[in-house]
Amino acid sequence: MLFPIKSASTGPMGPAETAGAKDTAGPAGPAAATISMNAQNTAASPLAIIIGKIAIPLPNDQFLNCFTINAANTIFTFPVTGTYFITYHIKATDALLMFWHIL
Numbered sequence: 200m201l202f203p204i205k206s207a208s209t210g211p212m213g214p215a216e217t218a219g220a221k222d223t224a225g226p227a228g229p230a231a232a233t234i235s236m237n238a239q240n241t242a243a244s245p246l247a248i249i250i251g252k253i254a255i256p257l258p259n260d261q262f263l264n265c266f267t268i269n270a271a272n273t274i275f276t277f278p279v280t281g282t283y284f285i286t287y288h289i290k291a292t293d294a295l296l297m298f299w300h301i302l
Contacts, residue, residue, distance in 0.1 A: 234278060236266040245292070255289070 238257035246253060254273035261268070265278040277283065 234265045235262075236264055236275065237262045238268070238272070238275070 237260065239260045240255060240257050241259040246255060254271070256272040258272040261272075263275075267276040267278075268274065
């Protein structure tokens with residue numbers, strides 16, 4: 200059995216209060232990162248993966264901005280120790296018994 204929900208009646212709104220005193224500003228936060236990079240494998244050539252590991256090369260559309268890369272386009276060296284936001288996308292045609300991760 201369903202019962203209708205009754206809203207509680209409320210009285211009229213009271214008067215608005217005055218704003219409190221402003222406090223002093225806190226210390227400045229850390230500066231935003233000014234380094235970034237991008238690299239892709241847009242050749243879309245298939246990579247044969249047999250049992251074991253494979254490093255996916257990222258030779259195309261490179262924007263490295265202070266980062267260094269090895270000759271095989273598989274190892275990127277970060278210029279400064281810190282916290283980085285890393286994203287990646289891998290298009291697999293057969294994902295059976297596969298997994299990937301960043302080392």
